[in-house]
Amino acid sequence: MSPRTTTTDGPGTAPGLDAAPGLDSSPVLEVDPLLDDPETRIVVCCGSGGVGKTTTAAALGVRAAERGRRVVVLTIDPARRLAQSMGLTELDNTPRRVPGVDESKGGELHAMMLDMKRTFDEIVEAHADPERAKAILENPFYASLSAGFAGTQEYMAMEKLGQLRAREEWDLIVVDTPPSRSALDFLDAPSRLGSFLDGRLIRLLAAPAKAGGRAGMRFVNLGMAGLSLVTGTLGKLLGTGLLRDVQTFVAAMDTMFGGFRTRADATYRLLQARGTAFVVVAAPERDALREAAYFVERLAADDMPLAGMVLNRVHGTAAGELSAERALAAAEVLSDPAEPSSPERLAAGLLRLHAERMRLLARERRTRDRFAALHPEVLVAEVPALPGDVHDLDGLRAIGGRLADQPAGSEAQPAAADAGSSPCP
Amino acid sequence: MVTGKGGTGKTTVAAALALALADAGRRTLLVEVEGRQGIAPLFETEALPYEERRVAVGPAGGEVYALAIDAEQALLDYLQMFYRLGSAGRMLRRAGAIDFATTIAPGLRDVLLTGKACEAVRRRGKDGAFVYDAVVMDAPPTGRITRFLNVNDEVAGLARVGPVHNQAQAVMRVIKSPETAVHLVCLLEEMPVQETVDGVAELREAGLPVGSVLVNMVRPTLLTPDEYTAAERDRAGVAKALAGAGLGGARRGGRAERLVAPLLAEAAEHTQRIAMEAELRQELAGLELPTRELQTLPEGVDLAGLYTLAGRLRKQGVAG
Numbered sequence: 001m002s003p004r005t006t007t008t009d010g011p012g013t014a015p016g017l018d019a020a021p022g023l024d025s026s027p028v029l030e031v032d033p034l035l036d037d038p039e040t041r042i043v044v045c046c047g048s049g050g051v052g053k054t055t056t057a058a059a060l061g062v063r064a065a066e067r068g069r070r071v072v073v074l075t076i077d078p079a080r081r082l083a084q085s086m087g088l089t090e091l092d093n094t095p096r097r098v099p100g101v102d103e104s105k106g107g108e109l110h111a112m113m114l115d116m117k118r119t120f121d122e123i124v125e126a127h128a129d130p131e132r133a134k135a136i137l138e139n140p141f142y143a144s145l146s147a148g149f150a151g152t153q154e155y156m157a158m159e160k161l162g163q164l165r166a167r168e169e170w171d172l173i174v175v176d177t178p179p180s181r182s183a184l185d186f187l188d189a190p191s192r193l194g195s196f197l198d199g200r201l202i203r204l205l206a207a208p209a210k211a212g213g214r215a216g217m218r219f220v221n222l223g224m225a226g227l228s229l230v231t232g233t234l235g236k237l238l239g240t241g242l243l244r245d246v247q248t249f250v251a252a253m254d255t256m257f258g259g260f261r262t263r264a265d266a267t268y269r270l271l272q273a274r275g276t277a278f279v280v281v282a283a284p285e286r287d288a289l290r291e292a293a294y295f296v297e298r299l300a301a302d303d304m305p306l307a308g309m310v311l312n313r314v315h316g317t318a319a320g321e322l323s324a325e326r327a328l329a330a331a332e333v334l335s336d337p338a339e340p341s342s343p344e345r346l347a348a349g350l351l352r353l354h355a356e357r358m359r360l361l362a363r364e365r366r367t368r369d370r371f372a373a374l375h376p377e378v379l380v381a382e383v384p385a386l387p388g389d390v391h392d393l394d395g396l397r398a399i400g401g402r403l404a405d406q407p408a409g410s411e412a413q414p415a416a417a418d419a420g421s422s423p424c425p
Numbered sequence: 426m427v428t429g430k431g432g433t434g435k436t437t438v439a440a441a442l443a444l445a446l447a448d449a450g451r452r453t454l455l456v457e458v459e460g461r462q463g464i465a466p467l468f469e470t471e472a473l474p475y476e477e478r479r480v481a482v483g484p485a486g487g488e489v490y491a492l493a494i495d496a497e498q499a500l501l502d503y504l505q506m507f508y509r510l511g512s513a514g515r516m517l518r519r520a521g522a523i524d525f526a527t528t529i530a531p532g533l534r535d536v537l538l539t540g541k542a543c544e545a546v547r548r549r550g551k552d553g554a555f556v557y558d559a560v561v562m563d564a565p566p567t568g569r570i571t572r573f574l575n576v577n578d579e580v581a582g583l584a585r586v587g588p589v590h591n592q593a594q595a596v597m598r599v600i601k602s603p604e605t606a607v608h609l610v611c612l613l614e615e616m617p618v619q620e621t622v623d624g625v626a627e628l629r630e631a632g633l634p635v636g637s638v639l640v641n642m643v644r645p646t647l648l649t650p651d652e653y654t655a656a657e658r659d660r661a662g663v664a665k666a667l668a669g670a671g672l673g674g675a676r677r678g679g680r681a682e683r684l685v686a687p688l689l690a691e692a693a694e695h696t697q698r699i700a701m702e703a704e705l706r707q708e709l710a711g712l713e714l715p716t717r718e719l720q721t722l723p724e725g726v727d728l729a730g731l732y733t734l735a736g737r738l739r740k741q742g743v744a745g
Contacts, residue, residue, distance in 0.1 A: 049431015049566065050617075140583060247581075286725060288432070318687035322672070343662030346655055347670070349648040350663065350688040356647060357691050359723060387697040391613040405709035 027309030029279075029379035031404045033174070035064040039275055042165065043307070046177045047281035048291035052312040053392050054279045055399065056383075057085060057176035058124040061109055062393060063400030064172050065098075068105035072164060076114040076157050085391065087112050093118040095164075110170070134289045141245040153178050155264070162267040183248045277307035278409050280378075284314055284364035289371045295378040308379030310403065315364060315385050317357050324358035327351040379407055426562050427639075428570040431612030431619045432721070436463040436643045437716050437726050437734070438610045438719070439563040444735035445743045447487030451558040454545050455480070457493040458538040461564060464491050473498075481728075483735070491544070499537040503592075505689075535576040535591055539544045549551075567609060571631050574600050574607070580605035582665065606636025613640060613702040618709060625712050637715040644721050646699055653689075653696045660685050717741045 034040055045057040056076055061073035064334075072095045073086075086098050086109075093108035124136050136142050157178055164173050270276065278299050282292035292309060300308050328351070335348035383402050390396055427442060429435035434459075443455035449560055454477060455463050462472050468480040473493040481489040518556050548556045567571045577593040577600070584590045599605060607628055611621040621638060648656075656663050664675040664682045673680020719737055722730045 019710070051432065264608075291717050306597050318690060319684055322684060326672075330667070332674055333670045334666055341652070341655055342666075343656075343659055344646075344666040344669070346652055347663045347666035350656060350692055351667075351670075353647045353691055353695055354688055354722075363725070388701055 011379060026368075026376065026380045028379065028406045029059070029310070029381040030406070031063070031381055031400075032067070032279060035060065035069065036067055036306055040162070040172060040277055041275040042173045042175065042280045043278070044175045044177060044271065044276065044279050045310075046278060046295055048288055050078075051281050051283045051288050053281045054176050055176050056279070056310050056312065056403075058111075059390075059396045059399040059403060060279070061174045062101060062396045063100075063404065064174070065107040065109035066102045066105065066400075068107040069171040070110075070169070071172045072110040072112065072162060072170045073174045073176070074112055074157070074164065076178040077204070078151060086396070093122075093160075093316065107171075114153075114157055114160055116153050116156045119160050122141065123159065139245060142246075158264065158267040158271075162263060162270060165270060184257070187413070225395045240313065261378070270302050272305070274305070276305055278304055279307050280309045282309055283312050284368050286367050289367050291372060293374055296378055306378070308381065311368070311380055311382045313385040314382045315357065315360055317354070317361060319354060320358075320361075322354060322358075324355040324359065324362070325357040331355070426564045426570070426605065426607040426636075427610060428564045428567050428575070428607060428624065429639075429641075430567050430612075430617045432724075433610045433617050435566070435610045436461075436563045436607075438639050438641055438733070439468060439561050440464060440467045441671055441719075441731055441734035442608070442743065443480060443489050443491075443559070443561040444483055444731060445738040446483055446559045446561065447489045448479075448739065450486040451483070452488045452490065452556070453561060454557045455489055456542050456545070456560060456562045457491070458542075458562065459492070460495070462493065464493070464563065467726065467728070481731075482722050486650045491576060494538050494541045494605070496534045496537045498518045499541045500533075533580065533589070535573050536589070536596065537598065539574065539577060540592055540596050543596045545552065546599060564607075567620045570607065570624060570629040571633065573615050573703055574633050575631050576629075576650045601632060601634065603634065605634050608636040608639055609635060609643050610639045611739070612642055615701075615705065618705045622708060622712065625714065635714060637717060638709055638712060640709070642721040643718045648692055648695055650696045650699060653692045656688060656692065659716035660689070663688075683706050715742070729739075 034043075039108075043057075043060060045053050045060070047053045057073055058073065061071045065071045093112065093115040095112040096227065100107045100395040101109040113220050121137060125133050128136060157175070161173065161175055280292050280299075282288045296306060296309075331348040331351035334351070339345065354390045372380075381403050383399060386395075386399075389401060427435055427439035429438070439454060440616045443453045445455040446580075455464060457473065466488075468491065470478075470480050473480075475493060475498045476497045477492045479488055479492045479547060480491040491572070542560055542562050545557055546555075546560045547644055550556050577597040581590050581593040581597065584593070594615050609621045609624055625638075661675075664679070664685050664711055667673070667681035667684055668675035668679065668720055672684060673682075675681045717738065718741075719734055722733065724730070726734070
């Protein structure tokens, strides 16, 4: 399932810190082989907020479907952005078929948005008898926990991914990860919630209800005095009403404890398995790439298979031979005596604009070079910057096309990058 | 409270705001709650501990302090303060209760974070004056802000009696008072504007005080749409002008002539962007909130850039 690597022989391939390798020396992430490979079953898009992660996930989904795979895109997004760009008015906890996708090659696209509470409810309903399920669902502590406090969203996303994968209905699942407060919360959350739900504390809380049963014995090192001190303190702090709610909740959930942990572990292993490909999404900006570097390192530490990085919003120009300095100098010459709206004045404006573009390119290049120097092994696919946002399937298709169609070798240099020559209205 | 969609520069603007408010001998506290350590690099200092530390001086003796609030530490502090729970606190930690309370328990984490900030707001020195003239929080992003600020209400409802209940209510009183304002950082791009509009509606519905919209990274208009149209109509004239500035030949195939198409393509993108930005400004104006714009800093934000942004905020009447 390893995507094919194309090493390019640009002039910047010589390693070394002085001649920091440009992105043209980064190996290219080839998207089509990755999406076409029948062994690729899960693609996880991760990255910091505001870099086009959801759009990238949707574009990959559209492309894979139109190349013949049965795809489902799972998004976790309160803004319902994916819904809009896929022309869906309703996106709920069940995958819905996306209309307008070219299915001539036998593929299909489905999309769904995670409904956290619904997913949690479903787990409860599936694993507890009706009476117990009712007791849990009506518990105020449960209502609050399931509605989306820290960690629940990430856990439920992974839970849903596991469910979708187990159904074997799709060739490929594309996941858009939650906008976590810290980069890889979604990797930690399953085990954290899992360890909470079948962990020591919750058994401790449950213990009074069970009058020092087996669970209480685990805390023999704390002693029974310690036990009552802990619950007593929590009771004082939280109010006995809440503590009672928690205890009832825990008692009712008791049967499901083992399940949570097992499932969290299974999902975690699923992510590490062959068939899963992580795609880190970033933009050529300092913060986004710093975050991306962190993702790359963290994924490696957790043995998660990284396919590569998608770099969105890369700028280009078709006049790369005209430097910012030269353009500005020429603009000075022109604007000096020129009257408003004379060709000289207009040319000066164009030159200033170009100078700004060249400076932007230089800045982007510096941040990309820095990333490439730190992580030369990461395959990269670039997507040129678009003037507006993507609103429809056509837009997603166009992005998918740009993702797959990477300039080879030295063409990736700004002088020949094609964004500047893209059709403009 | 400074919120904003991810990628809008929320932390930078919060830092600039704290600096802008720290003029004329005033003292501000900049608070970070998401454990990202985003403030320290902006002020070019080491990672912030759970301790208020001076990170910058403003004009005329102003001071900016910064604090990275750690929910776990805040809870232990809180237990110590209200219950003198030295050993029991350690026991709670051993039993996983602290971890539980700060990561999983419904909203307790957010209660602790807002609670700590409120404590700083209300803290008075020996002379009876407020220790901080202003507290600026780099708050969670727009999608989460209403829930974050309202969590005290929710917790007060969940924990119906007891100190957490009382604490939650006290915090809520400060947050809903005119002393608090939620500022939304935004870019002139579609998604951030949409999120800002949605965020303001949510905040208003929850009865939370909305302050202003801070439009960040505004790019200059280097060429107006009319100028673009004129240039497009007079390609030969532009080519001649470029040649006149020493950029090569203006005839067909000449170097200056070959520059015209790519330069116009860049101008077309610029024009398209300006048109889109005008629409987005209109949409923001519909919120009927004070709106301030911060021009983008061409070389990114370093410490000097931060002072520049603070100066611009002050010029737009932020320090008041």
